Amino acid sequence: MADPRGFLTTRERELPRRRPVPVRIKDWKEVYEEQDLTVLRRQAGRCMDCGIPFCHSGCPLGNLIPEWNDLAWKGDWGEAIERLHATNNFPEFTGRLCPAPCETACVLGINQPAVTIKQVEVTTAEQAFAFGAVKPQPPERLSGKTVAVVGSGPAGLAVAQQLTRAGHTVAVYERADKAGGLLRYGIPEFKMEKSVLDRRLEQMVAEGTRFRTGVDVGADITGEQLRKRYNAIVLTTGSTIPRDLPVPGRDLDGVVQAMTYLPQANRAALGEEVPDQIVATGKDVIVIGGGDTGADCIGTALRQGARSVTSLEILPQPGMDRSPDQPWPTYPMIFRVASAHEEGGERLYAVSTSAILG
Ligand code: SF4
Structure with missing residues (x-):
């Protein structure tokens, strides 16, 4: 358990500050300032290590939240990232972008503000990268099987990383010029700088995942060709077909998706x-x-x-x-x-x- 009295001695959430509005709207950098690690660890220490951690079930990934809250409280970033990566390939993405249903499910939230779980997550990831604890994990031996992953958004990247580490030879197909899908072209820089994505892609390349960008599956290469070339195909495409608003004037100049x-x-x-x-x-x-x-x-x-x-x-x-x-x-x-x-x-x-x- 993290600090046994943490939730009694610290009853408020402490989050990093957002950069001043007049400053940040003049650039595209991320909005949040770095948080003092002492404050972050104090927040992690508020976790009660609940007998039934509702945060687990709130999290779509089933993240092992009390385990890494405890490790973050101790400042053991190496172990913390191990436990975080056990259920989540990319905590540096989710720690920035997820709406954090873990926090609305946190038991502490019944009678005081929830643990700042998402902030602990992103800080753990950033500390781990900073200290070199996030290293490529190439497979020890190859399976001899090949897999094509179609789509390089977060789902495609996660499946590609898992399959590569399992020893399969994986190629990720992406029709855009760079990998990342919505992470690259949908999410604004002020929410997640693309260097965060590129850092993770570098790890994946070092592990052996191959990226075939600028290839539109179905146009540049057929499904049949892919099936001949690979033992398995995983479809992880998103959708670029927007939900339209069929009202008069929708076609006017200046009305865009x-x-x-x-x-x-x-x-x-x-x-x-x-x-x-x-x-x-x-x-x-x-x-x-x-x-x-x-x-x-x-x-x-x-x-x-x-x-x-x-x-x-x-x-x-x-x-x-x-x-x-x-x-x-x-x-x-x-x-x-x-x-x-x-x-x-x-x-x-x-x-x-x-x-x-x-
Ligand atoms: S529900 Fe909240 S207090 Fe309980 S283990 Fe999860 S993060 Fe900690």
């Missing part, structure tokens, strides 16, 4: 030339949809220098606390302020778009 807008912005943020890039500079922007993708668009538009940003959410504004029909340990609909919301713009609720005029 997030997954058209965000990848262009991500490329430009990394210094790529993007022909005919859609930019929000000097424009009045409306973001339809109040979820995470909407927040990504808000943060991106503000960094591009939009004159105004208004977000429209179809549901009513949720309350600050759990409603009775969403009790602990469910993941509740409550009012949340993403970093992008803090940066500017207006949020309107209970707005259903019936037409776009222009």
